[in-house]
Amino acid sequence: MDNWISAFMMLWLIICVGSSPLSVVVHMSSKVGLPAVLPCSVASHLESDHTPHIQWQTISYSVFERMGQEQFQGEAYRNRADVPEELLVRGNCSLFLQDVRFSDAGIYESYLVYGESNIKNRIFIQSVHLAVIDHKAIKSVEIGADLILDLYTHQAEQVIFQNGNETDWTVLWEKDGVINKKGYLKKRDNKLIIRRVTASSAGTYTVLDSEGLALSTVKVKVTEPVLTKETETLQMQSASGKLYTNNVNFT
Numbered sequence: 001m002d003n004w005i006s007a008f009m010m011l012w013l014i015i016c017v018g019s020s021p022l023s024v025v026v027h028m029s030s031k032v033g034l035p036a037v038l039p040c041s042v043a044s045h046l047e048s049d050h051t052p053h054i055q056w057q058t059i060s061y062s063v064f065e066r067m068g069q070e071q072f073q074g075e076a077y078r079n080r081a082d083v084p085e086e087l088l089v090r091g092n093c094s095l096f097l098q099d100v101r102f103s104d105a106g107i108y109e110s111y112l113v114y115g116e117s118n119i120k121n122r123i124f125i126q127s128v129h130l131a132v133i134d135h136k137a138i139k140s141v142e143i144g145a146d147l148i149l150d151l152y153t154h155q156a157e158q159v160i161f162q163n164g165n166e167t168d169w170t171v172l173w174e175k176d177g178v179i180n181k182k183g184y185l186k187k188r189d190n191k192l193i194i195r196r197v198t199a200s201s202a203g204t205y206t207v208l209d210s211e212g213l214a215l216s217t218v219k220v221k222v223t224e225p226v227l228t229k230e231t232e233t234l235q236m237q238s239a240s241g242k243l244y245t246n247n248v249n250f251t
Contacts, residue, residue: 033153043091135216
């Protein structure tokens with residue numbers, strides 16, 4: 001929970017337009033596959049003798065609803081959305097999303113629900129605009145070393161590769177597929193390991209989801225191994241030895 005709270009504080013970026021509560025929108029972004037926290041505070045509306053009843057929704061879908069231990073998750077947010085009860089009782093009605101998807105982008109609205117069981121009213125609390133972006137990185141790896149590509153999320157369906165000198169893309173890996181005949185690919189802990197890279201491994205690696213959208217793009221540079229002083233000394237000694245032998249043979 002401490003990590004969630006830290007993320008909450010880091011992602012709290014408020015842009016106010018106008019003076020009406022309905023015109024106040026929180027703008028924030030999250031990288032696909034990572035968690036996100038949509039801020040919300042209901043402390044000013046809390047009543048000491050009532051358990052807060054909170055609803056989160058988008059324009060098209062119900063996202064999450066909690067009243068005490070009772071909760072509801074929208075189908076598209078199953079096992080991914082929560083308003084922690086221990087925070088809600090203190091007036092923090094922030095929505096915690098896990099494994100953010102591109103389809104999660106949009107406007108979210110939070111409401112405080114009150115009233116008798118048959119007659120319910122809602123108080124608008126907050127609007128949050130969530131933008132979801134992909135991952136981009138540049139990596140450098142030495143010849144003979146392993147290249148580790150982060151898949152970030154179980155949404156990853158395919159990894160494709162484009163050599164720097166070519167225009168075509170090659171499929172390197174597919175989820176539940178058999179594209180590992182040479183044995184140089186291995187998936188572990190949501191990462192794809194490409195073993196013993198060569199100069200031809202340089203290029204662009206893209207992780208795609210089921211819709212063919214890029215979850216991440218990594219540009220890889222392949223460099224010659226950096227020699228240690230001991231290795232350089234041994235090579236120089238070896239070269240000197242060969243030179244001496246050649247001179248002896250020549251004479």
